[in-house]
Amino acid sequence: MLSRVANTLYWMVRNVERADNLSRLIDVNQQLLLDFESLDSERLRGFWAPIIQSLGEEEAFETLYDEPGSSQVIRFLSDDTRNPNSIASCIAQARENARTIRDQLSDELWEELNSLYLFTRSTEASFLIESNPPKYYESIRRGAATFLGVAASTMARNEAWEFIDIGRQLERADKTTRFLDITSYLPKTAEDEITSPGILHWTAILRSCGAMGAFRSDQREISARGVVDFLIFSPEFPRSIRFCIERLDASLHKVSGTPRGTFSNESERIAGKLLADINFSSTDDVFKEGLHGYLDGLQTKFNAIGAEIFETYVLLPERVTEAPPEPERVKSAVAGWQFEQQQQQRNKAQP
Amino acid sequence: MAIFEGYDPGGFHDEMFAGSGEVRPYCAPLLNKMDNLSEREFLDRKAASELYFVRQGITFNVYHDNRGMERIFPFDPVPRVIPANEWELLEAGLTQRIIALNLFLHDIYHDQQILKDGVIPRHYIENAKHYRPEFRGVDVPADIYIHICGSDMIKGKDGTYYVLEDNGRCPSGASYLLENRNALKRAFPDIFHTLGVRPVDSYPRDLLNMLHHISPRREADPVCVLLTPGCYNSAYFEHCYLAREMGIEIVEGKDLVVKDNFVYMRTTHGLVRVDVIYRRIDDDFIDPTVFRKDSVLGVPGLMNAYRAGHVALANAVGTGVADDKVTYYFVPRMIEYYLGQKPILPNVPTYLASEEADLKFILGHLPELVVKAANESGGYGMLMGPSATKEEIEVFREKIIADPRNYIAQPVVSLSRCPTWCDGAIEGRHIDLRPYIIYGDEVKIVPGGLTRVALTKGSLVVNSSQGGGSKDTWVLR
Numbered sequence: 001m002l003s004r005v006a007n008t009l010y011w012m013v014r015n016v017e018r019a020d021n022l023s024r025l026i027d028v029n030q031q032l033l034l035d036f037e038s039l040d041s042e043r044l045r046g047f048w049a050p051i052i053q054s055l056g057e058e059e060a061f062e063t064l065y066d067e068p069g070s071s072q073v074i075r076f077l078s079d080d081t082r083n084p085n086s087i088a089s090c091i092a093q094a095r096e097n098a099r100t101i102r103d104q105l106s107d108e109l110w111e112e113l114n115s116l117y118l119f120t121r122s123t124e125a126s127f128l129i130e131s132n133p134p135k136y137y138e139s140i141r142r143g144a145a146t147f148l149g150v151a152a153s154t155m156a157r158n159e160a161w162e163f164i165d166i167g168r169q170l171e172r173a174d175k176t177t178r179f180l181d182i183t184s185y186l187p188k189t190a191e192d193e194i195t196s197p198g199i200l201h202w203t204a205i206l207r208s209c210g211a212m213g214a215f216r217s218d219q220r221e222i223s224a225r226g227v228v229d230f231l232i233f234s235p236e237f238p239r240s241i242r243f244c245i246e247r248l249d250a251s252l253h254k255v256s257g258t259p260r261g262t263f264s265n266e267s268e269r270i271a272g273k274l275l276a277d278i279n280f281s282s283t284d285d286v287f288k289e290g291l292h293g294y295l296d297g298l299q300t301k302f303n304a305i306g307a308e309i310f311e312t313y314v315l316l317p318e319r320v321t322e323a324p325p326e327p328e329r330v331k332s333a334v335a336g337w338q339f340e341q342q343q344q345q346r347n348k349a350q351p
Numbered sequence: 352m353a354i355f356e357g358y359d360p361g362g363f364h365d366e367m368f369a370g371s372g373e374v375r376p377y378c379a380p381l382l383n384k385m386d387n388l389s390e391r392e393f394l395d396r397k398a399a400s401e402l403y404f405v406r407q408g409i410t411f412n413v414y415h416d417n418r419g420m421e422r423i424f425p426f427d428p429v430p431r432v433i434p435a436n437e438w439e440l441l442e443a444g445l446t447q448r449i450i451a452l453n454l455f456l457h458d459i460y461h462d463q464q465i466l467k468d469g470v471i472p473r474h475y476i477e478n479a480k481h482y483r484p485e486f487r488g489v490d491v492p493a494d495i496y497i498h499i500c501g502s503d504m505i506k507g508k509d510g511t512y513y514v515l516e517d518n519g520r521c522p523s524g525a526s527y528l529l530e531n532r533n534a535l536k537r538a539f540p541d542i543f544h545t546l547g548v549r550p551v552d553s554y555p556r557d558l559l560n561m562l563h564h565i566s567p568r569r570e571a572d573p574v575c576v577l578l579t580p581g582c583y584n585s586a587y588f589e590h591c592y593l594a595r596e597m598g599i600e601i602v603e604g605k606d607l608v609v610k611d612n613f614v615y616m617r618t619t620h621g622l623v624r625v626d627v628i629y630r631r632i633d634d635d636f637i638d639p640t641v642f643r644k645d646s647v648l649g650v651p652g653l654m655n656a657y658r659a660g661h662v663a664l665a666n667a668v669g670t671g672v673a674d675d676k677v678t679y680y681f682v683p684r685m686i687e688y689y690l691g692q693k694p695i696l697p698n699v700p701t702y703l704a705s706e707e708a709d710l711k712f713i714l715g716h717l718p719e720l721v722v723k724a725a726n727e728s729g730g731y732g733m734l735m736g737p738s739a740t741k742e743e744i745e746v747f748r749e750k751i752i753a754d755p756r757n758y759i760a761q762p763v764v765s766l767s768r769c770p771t772w773c774d775g776a777i778e779g780r781h782i783d784l785r786p787y788i789i790y791g792d793e794v795k796i797v798p799g800g801l802t803r804v805a806l807t808k809g810s811l812v813v814n815s816s817q818g819g820g821s822k823d824t825w826v827l828r
Contacts, residue, residue, distance in 0.1 A: 100582040103595040313619040
């Protein structure tokens with residue numbers, strides 16, 4: 001398949017997945033707020049700041065807003081088109097991705113994404129954010145889920161599908177680490193480390209991942225150890241990091257045709273190594289290293305995998321350099337791609 | 352109330368009614384069905400077809416609209432019907448025309464016999480804006496230059512078809528022809544069953560067969576691609592649509608590289624050789640090393656690969672000279688010169704401003720004439736004499752005197768009309784017809800074409816850029 005198409009499919013799904021995860025995160029935390037008895041503005045700041053930080057968005061937020069109150073944060077992350085990583089921006093970007101490769105998508109799939117986009121642009125959507133936020137986030141989640149469902153039931157399981165899956169797994173794994181990482185930014189209290197962040201926060205993280213039910217049937221008590229174990233190491237839960245990387249590794253090998261357990265390019269090497277590492281690690285290793293440091297390490301590897309996929313399948317550096325006698329123009333095509341890549345990546349800078 | 356009640360053909364040639372209230376026999380079943388619908392029912396079905404367009408995103412791009420909304424190409428649900436005998440005539444005439452045009456292009460890019468014999472004055476061709484002297488002597492696959500032609504047809508007051516112009520570069524609109532049919536099938540499935548309407552769905556297959564036919568590589572399955580300027584082009588929907596219907600890749604300039612005079616596309620598994628390019632980019636932008644240096648849409652080195660015969664282009668480079676409205680003037684002569692036949696389809700009478708006698712006539716009759724720039728399309732660069740103001744006429748007079756080579760003039764042809772839904776009632780509106788002619792191992796014309804309709808009352812301008820819409824076109828068995 002065309003390199004450009006592979007790249008676009010990958011970003012299309014990452015953008016949808018990102019919007020989906022953001023809507024979960026905001027929705028859950030907004031409801032979590034309701035459990036706190038009284039919050040002055042200082043405590044509100046303490047509540048929202050970690051969320052912005054874990055997403056790596058403090059700088060972008062501060063340039064646009066003075067006050068990290070609930071309504072500002074919600075606007076910033078939901079329908080503020082000045083924020084290229086808001087839900088509305090992600091959906092618009094995904095829809096733009098889809099538009100450029102419409103010939104590759106089923107009509108139903110396009111229609112689904114198009115209508116989700118039209119929703120984010122509607123007055124209904126801005127009205128809901130004000131008056132009934134859970135309904136807004138539900139519509140986004142429903143739209144994203146339908147999109148993925150339609151993709152799963154209308155797309156051939158060919159290379160295009162693998163690139164879609166690669167984008168989805170990578171984005172999903174990344175967001176799970178960011179949900180977990182929120183705890184690292186919570187203000188430390190005098191209480192002991194395990195209770196702060198407390199049960200409420202760990203519950204919120206599970207719910208952000210839609211993992212409550214699955215977690216309960218697996219473990220009984222909500223604890224830091226239990227949640228970290230489940231969301232990083234569960235071999236069965238579809239948003240656990242292990243699950244995502246397992247799928248990612250499988251898709252990468254399907255694309256290249258290389259047997260699993262071996263590698264033919266850097267993305268496969270890093271993904272395989274990471275998978276083996278996760279397979280043979282335990283929660284103890286995580287806490288020994290420190291949760292924040294561990295998650296940070298994972299995010300760096302996810303980024304490296306993404307960059308290597310781009311190098312291998314989109315830029316084809318060795319094949320481009322041996323190609324044509326028009327070096328300038330080739331350089332500019334490559335530069336163009338890199339520019340697009342940076343545009344898509346720009347707000348994924350690491351905290 | 353029946354929606355056709357009180358319909359008035361208004362003294363024009365009407366596609367559905369022979370005289371006032373007298374339906375043409377082949378339209379009678381259609382009229383019966385439609386007239387039995389209540390207005391409410393009719394509007395419901397119209398809405399159903401429009402919804403189809405919106406949901407499918409069959410839209411024009413509207414630039415700089417930050418709400419990102421796209422516009423649908425206005426679609427009128429009353430079809431235009433062409434009986435079998437009329438279609439036979441069109442088919443024969445258009446086939447004759449595309450064959451002659453291709454012989455002409457081959458000739459002027461090789462021996463130039465027609466110029467040597469003085470049938471067409473040499474200066475007209477060599478001064479044509481889109482003539483490409485650098486391609487003289489270059490052989491193109493199967494000697495075909497115009498592979499896809501969209502010749503615009505109009506019907507005059509007496510019901511005669513005239514050729515208005517030939518679009519031999521990258522004619523667009525075929526996707527609307529196909530989607531109009533899909534939409535109408537949804538809106539009026541019951542009408543369709545009974546009338547014997549010929550299907551149009553062979554178009555993508557014919558197009559692909561033609562691309563295969565011109566492949567320079569015979570030993571392998573040819574790799575065909577559609578080259579688009581990108582998703583911001585107003586016809587991007589069509590590019591995607593046709594590529595998908597043909598099952599070929601749609602590529603942008605940056606997806607292609609030229610290496611040792613072969614063209615390759617960049618894929619996730621390395622470079623793949625490309626044999627045939629259905630290009631939807633004009634000559635000017637296709638190769639920045641040869642044509643416009645500032646173009647970022649094209650493929651550097653493509654022309655070298657093309658000259659070397661390693662890749663085929665549809666349409667070929669240099670066909671724009673056939674779109675020139677001055678060249679158009681000479682097409683009937685080409686038919687006689689190359690084929691020894693009388694032209695089956697007449698041109699609209701045309702005056703060349705660069706011929707002294709014609710110029711005199713044009714300048715003396717500007718308020719009665721339509722003046723057109725030789726190389727504009729989309730309804731731009733036109734003067735509609737009868738509806739123009741004095742100032743507009745004087746502006747054109749100056750332009751014509753300054754550059755007579757660039758202007759032709761024609762008497763106003765009163766285009767035929769077709770009943771059309773106009774915000775509350777069925778009224779007559781002027782139409783034209785763009786059939787799509789494909790020239791591969793044989794000439795194929797999909798039965799029908801894109802009927803464009805001037806939605807503005809009284810207007811003769813059907814271009815979508817000027818407020819036109821379209822209709823489904825039914826060719827009967």
